[in-house]
Amino acid sequence: MAIIVHGATGAQGSPVLAALRAAGHHPTAAVRDSTKVTGPALSIDNDSVESLVRAYAGAEAVFVHLPLASPDQQVSYAQKIGEAVVQARPGRVVFSTSGYPTELRDGTLTAHGMLAAALAESGVSYAVIAPRIFLENLLLPVTLGPAREDGALRYPIRDDYPVSWVSHLDMADIAVALLTDNSVTGVVTAGALPPQFGADLAEGFARYFGKPVVFEAQEPEAYGELIIPMFGADAARPVVDSYHFRWTQPGEVIDEERSAQKLLGITPRTVEAWLRDLAV
Template sequence: MKIVVTTPTGNVGSRVVPLLLQAGVRPTLLVRDPDRLPGPLRERVDAVRCDQGDGDAVVRATEGADALFWVDPPTEDGDPVEGYARMGANGARAVRENGIARTVFLSSGGAELRSGAGEIDGLGRTEEMLEATGAHVLHLRCGYFFTNLLFELEALRTEGVLRTTLPLDHPMPWVDPRDIGDVAAARLLSASWTGQHAQAVQGPADLTWSEVAAVLTEALGRPVRAVRVGDDDVRARLRAAGLGERRIEGVVGMSAFMRDGYRPKDTRTLLTTTPTTLASWAYAQLRPLL
């Protein structure tokens, strides 16, 4: 079985790769810089230097693949929706031209809306392009990554503040990316599923931002409070960081659609619930950094 993994050093891909190795598979990894892979890992995989923005290179690298784990990597495109869609088009082309039987795509809750969800709209367009290939496709529509809290390290360290544009009592699924990797690896290793499906990956519970602050207070051993800020505050922070207007609106749009009454199409079930709690992740991963 030839399984190809994109973004193998990312939060999810870095979990998928060792699971495939432990299952006895030698995966093919598409990576811009193979030297970024740990030395012991490079000996056990087939690492291909590949920019996912180069459609010809993606097709060559995935030739003969039985299964593909596709992630739309961030791009420098001024419009993040167009950037994700451009990457998705290359993935779909590889599936179509190489006859890849099964693809597991790292998507997001909100992608099913197809429009109105900020930069997530680019993932929705990728879903459509992969489905148009006629191949077997599974979209993993994931909740909010625990690892997004790493972007708030400075505010947590100096102010004990967690900022959000969402109402503090707004519940949403929070998930450990490693658990997403578990689901992805299991699906990549299975040849028994067919058709085109979506499966949510929603962590163990929906949490409000107030509840997240309480969990972090306990796990980190320091007070943390959630504070609601306006969209314009976020815009100002992103402009100061050098982002262009379309990228800024792509970020703001990801919160705006959730405030407008969005509820995930995929309801929580045994299949969508994963085990790692925010408390255990924060104690093990976030606390040592503060």
Template sequence: MTVLVFGAGGAQGGAVARRLVEEGLAVRGVSRTGAVPEGVEPVRADLGDRGRLREAFAGVTRVSMVLPLEYDPGRVAAYTRNVLAEAAAAGVARLVFNPGNRLPRADTGAAAFDTRRAAARAVLDSPVPAVVLCPPIYLENLAAPWVRRGLAGEGVLRYPVPASVPVAWLSHADLAAATLAALTGDDLAGATLDLGGEPMTGPELAAAFGARYKAVDVEVFAAGMAAALGPDVAAGVAGTYRWVAGPGRELYAASPGGAKRLGIEVTSPADWAAGQAWRWQR
């Protein structure tokens, strides 16, 4: 079995690639720079380049697909078509698509949600046997400098979600475990599975760090993100938080039954926090 992992140079795809290598699988990683984890065969490619994608798919039997942080509908649709066309041509037996977020049931006006909803529909409508894994918010987001500073230095968890909104959280390691299970498990083709642990409010999450919670304005949060990831990415992500603070308050509170179906155990925020050297200590 050879697994092609998209985004292998990034946080989500990199976690998946490392887990697959640990399992002894042959892993080929696609990234724009060619940077991939140790033990992964590198492929430098852009999802807009069908020729390079065709080379990347040679001999591949399984695919872990994640899209780059781009939210232009036409570009995202083209990337998705290219991957699915090459996967079908290669006879891929299972494709696991991670849209990078939970998927609302209807269009939201937030491009980061709506482009991924369209991509997920295309994936499931394609002839390639596929599974869609929908993560909630990642625990690793709390390690971002603009969040970690408050946690480590003041014991304050600042995040752009209202304190009363429950969120199921997920680690990158658990995403990788879920992806492995979805790539290899039986009777999963066609499934869309929500991932995450038991939902908790902001104060409950902060308690896992021995800290207190303070909801922050989305625009302030986006400004901090823009410094690291650029204004376009920050604007796209900020749109999801605005929607979750309004009509989408229940998006991350939905029962995360996907982990149970995949047979994985989700790491609790408290256990994850205990492993962070920078966590708040009184």
């Protein structure tokens, strides 16, 4: 089965590529530098319709997610990918929103919403995977280190904030199911049900580490000070602002009716199982 995987060297695409190979498929990595990939690969330019059409032509399925970029650049990527799908008409497109909203509070479509709408209008078989927050955020040294060494899992959400957490490994399982079976279309929500609170996360870490771990709600600005040395002030600011917004919200829980659990029979890993699979 000819399957194209965008960003196959990154945090989202790499697990999808690996899961497809484990399932006996022979996917092709679509990346900026094909020399960095072992196995079939091709170089693409997300801002070139011609480049994307060449990649998609004849493909039975394509896995897509928008790379990190400025909002304007992501809009350009979304438009180019959408146009390439219309022109090349691959057999199936599976798009991950990567936890981003598809529209703003005033109803304006984001880049992710634009691409989801373009796929819906393309006439090509498609599915949109809609996660909330990735468990991999907890692996940053500023969070994992204190959890392992001090028994304190610190993260910038409230203690009473329920989240349908999901891992990149779970996303890969969902993506493989959707790439290889066209029977489910439209939005598929991805994440834990019931949702988890900070204490639930800490309990999973405690079971994995074999020692007590407690959750500590962290002020977004304090979290920002820790990640600035890693990402830079400009990149850290939108992240901090997103957590300020979360502090004003009741939670982030997926729609059960459109969940991977209900539509695909795929239940996300527990926190302990996720940590064990990664062997962190």
